[in-house]
Amino acid sequence: MSTESSLFTKFGTIDGFLGPKMSARFLEFALLQENSFAPTRVTTSSEESSSDRSVRRSWHYPGDLGEIGREFRAAISDNLEKCFSLAGLMPIADPIIECDMAAHRDGCFFTRHIDTFTDETRKFSDTDRLLSAVYYFYRQPSGFSGGELAIAPIRGDAAPQLTAPLHDRLVVFPSFTPHAVLPVSIPGDAFSNARFSVNCWIRRARTR
Template identity: 40%
Template sequence: MAKLFPFLQIHDFLSDKLSKEILDYAEARQADFSPSTTSSGGGMAMVTNQRISMTLKDLAEFGPAIRENILAIAPGIIEQLKISPFEIGEIELQLAAHGDGALFVTHIDTGVHEKSEKPRIISLVYYMHTQPKKFSGGHLRMHTLPIGEDDVQPVDITPDHNSLIAFPSFAPHEVLPVVAPNVAFKDWRFAVNCWIHRA
C-alpha cells in the first residue's frame, strides 16, 4: 500500500513577457551561478553528487514579482493541498539551472528559513526554458510513502515552460536526470525554487 501526497500544476503562471525577462536575466547572470548544495540535520551546506545543478539566490527585481504572484494564489494552494490554514511568513526563492546530467536524488524540503528560522510548509517550482525545448528529461518525480490504504504509483511531472508545481514540503520528490549534451546555457532547464514558510 502507498500514499501519494497532493500536488498541483498550474500552467501559464506568469505572463509571457515576465517569463522571458527572467530567462534573459538568468542568461545574463550565468557567471554568478554556483554549484548547488545540500544539507541535512542542520549541518553545513555541501556540494555533493546527490544534487547536480547551478543556483543563484539573487533574483533582483523579479523576486518581488514572483512572490506577489504566489501570494495571490496561496489560499487556493493551501486548500487544494489539504494543508491546515497557516499564517504565511517568508517566501524563499532560488533560481536553478539544470544542464546535461543535472539531477536531485529523492529528498524532502523541510527546513527553516536562514533568517527567521520558521519552517517551510509548501514547496513550489516554477519552470521555464527556451522554445523549442533543447533538453529532455528533468521530470519532477513525486514519490509515495508506504502508508495508508491507497495503492498508487509515483508520478512524473513534465517541467513544462511557464508552469508552477506546488506540493507539501514534507512530500518526498526527486529531479530525474536532464539530458542536454552540447546544449548552450541559455537553453538549459531553468526553475525558480520557492518555499512558503510559516510566519
C-alpha cells in the same frame, strides 16, 4: 480514494502562471547571469552545506533576484489560497516566502528527498517549510529532455507520479512530500538550453 492514491500527498499545477512577458523576463535574467551560477549545495546535519554530486547536481544563482523576484513573490502571494488548496493544506497567516533560482544542465538531477528540515537541520532555522512550489521556464522550443518532477509515495514502493517541467508551469506540493528531479539531458550542454526554475517555499515562523 484508492489505496494507491492514498499513498501520495496532494499536489497540483498552474499552467501559464506568469504569462509570456514575465516568463521571458525570467529567461533573460537567467541568461545574463550565466557566470554567476554556481554548483548547488545541500544542507546536512553539520553547519556546513556540501556539494554532494551523488545526491544533487544542479546550478544555483546565489544573488538577489531583485525586482523580478519581488514580482514573483507577489504572484505567489496572490495565488496562495489556490496553492494551499491544490496541495491539500490549510492556508496560514503571515507566510514567509523564500525563493531561489536554479539551472539544470546536462546530467543534472536530484535524488529523492523532502524539503522540510529534519531534526538535525531544523536547528539552523527559526521557520518551517510547509508548502513547496517550483516554477519552470526555459528557451522555446525546449533544448533539453527529462527533468521531470517525480512525486514519490509517502510510504511503500509505488511508482512515482511524474510531472513534466512545462514552460511557465508552477507545481505545488506539501514540503514533506518525498520527491526527486529526474536526470536532464542537453546535447552540447549549452547554458541557454538549461531547464531553469524558481524554487519557492512557503514558511511559517516557529513559535518558541
